[in-house]
Amino acid sequence: MNIIETENLTKVYDGIAAVDRLNLTVKKGAVYGFLGPNGAGKTTTILLLLGLIQPTEGRAYVAGIDVQEKPVEVKRISGFMPAEGGLYPNLTAFDNLMYISKFYRIPKEDAKKRARELLELVGLEDAADRKVGGFSTGMKQRLLLAQALLNDPEVLFLDEPTNGLDPRGAVEMRELIRRLKKDGKTVFFSSHILSEVEEVSDEIGIISGGKLLISGSQEEIKRKFIEGRVFITVETKQPLVLNDLNTEVIEWRKAGSNRLTVYASRDIREELVEELTGMGYTVIDVHLHEPTLEEVFLELVYGREEG
Numbered sequence: 001m002n003i004i005e006t007e008n009l010t011k012v013y014d015g016i017a018a019v020d021r022l023n024l025t026v027k028k029g030a031v032y033g034f035l036g037p038n039g040a041g042k043t044t045t046i047l048l049l050l051g052l053i054q055p056t057e058g059r060a061y062v063a064g065i066d067v068q069e070k071p072v073e074v075k076r077i078s079g080f081m082p083a084e085g086g087l088y089p090n091l092t093a094f095d096n097l098m099y100i101s102k103f104y105r106i107p108k109e110d111a112k113k114r115a116r117e118l119l120e121l122v123g124l125e126d127a128a129d130r131k132v133g134g135f136s137t138g139m140k141q142r143l144l145l146a147q148a149l150l151n152d153p154e155v156l157f158l159d160e161p162t163n164g165l166d167p168r169g170a171v172e173m174r175e176l177i178r179r180l181k182k183d184g185k186t187v188f189f190s191s192h193i194l195s196e197v198e199e200v201s202d203e204i205g206i207i208s209g210g211k212l213l214i215s216g217s218q219e220e221i222k223r224k225f226i227e228g229r230v231f232i233t234v235e236t237k238q239p240l241v242l243n244d245l246n247t248e249v250i251e252w253r254k255a256g257s258n259r260l261t262v263y264a265s266r267d268i269r270e271e272l273v274e275e276l277t278g279m280g281y282t283v284i285d286v287h288l289h290e291p292t293l294e295e296v297f298l299e300l301v302y303g304r305e306e307g
């Protein structure tokens with residue numbers, strides 16, 4: 001069952017589509033990594049899914065609920081960890097949670113119990129009575145996550161949850177995401193870091209320029225991308241200086257000073273070796289390979305310009 005679905009979801013700001021006809025599906029209980037560079041439209045999508053902003057066109061459903069028609073119901077079953085802000089620096093961690101619990105109308109005694117449990121879950125039990133203003137970025141992020149969990153949501157939307165964290169903080173955040181999945185929650189999280197999305201996600205959606213470029217499990221993404229393509233790596237003895245290739249390729253990019261990755265519609269190893277040899281290079285290795293998710297991401301998002 002899909003817990004999140006969108007139909008041509010679109011948000012236009014000043015004539016430019018921040019989110020452009022997005023058709024997303026996220027399975028219940030999955031960790032969905034929403035991957036894209038800065039300005040791709042990740043935050044806008046999350047705000048649309050939570051009913052915090054209105055779409056210009058299209059529809060969004062969370063747990064079968066039409067977000068535009070019933071935004072309050074969607075907020076009741078969702079948790080949101082924003083990319084920044086959202087905490088009161090002059091209140092303690094415990095009081096921040098108590099304050100927010102009032103908005104959910106959680107009875108005071110239940111809220112106290114829940115706040116303590118959540119502070120323990122995110123490893124902040126010892127800092128419960130300290131003012132948040134003095135917290136490190138990692139501590140603030142963990143408190144924001146605890147806050148997002150106050151209403152025991154079915155779906156969690158985490159906007160760049162590891163942003164600004166040191167490597168250890170990022171590892172801990174990923175562990176928390178896995179733990180939430182084990183507890184049966186669906187986690188929709190955005191990131192611009194491929195490796196972390198690769199590490200924790202069951203499903204991935206790659207967004208750029210407001211458009212969903214590809215989505216599915218890592219294997220599905222690779223399969224979709226591979227369709228009708230051959231991937232070739234060539235290694236030369238001399239450092240490669242190339243402006244273009246005459247051999248017909250879909251794309252090529254340099255992968256290190258002596259290495260070239262080529263995507264073509266058929267096996268063109270012989271032509272490639274011939275062309276490079278003709279330019280004076282000694283080819284020391286040429287082989288077909290499966291693309292890594294990183295290659296898929298770079299290719300889809302940046303094309304050849306940044307190779």
Ligand SMILES: Nc1ncnc2c1ncn2[C@@H]1O[C@H](COP(=O)(O)OP(=O)(O)OP(=O)(O)O)[C@@H](O)[C@H]1O
Pocket residue numbers: 013014017018036037038039040041042043044045192
């Ligand atoms: N309120 C707004 N008014 C005008 N333009 C906006 C607004 N919010 C977002 N945009 C624009 O929409 C595009 C998508 O922004 P968005 O914040 O959704 O991207 P993002 O993928 O979350 O990026 P980042 O990783 O930098 O947070 C950007 O070009 C941004 O400038």
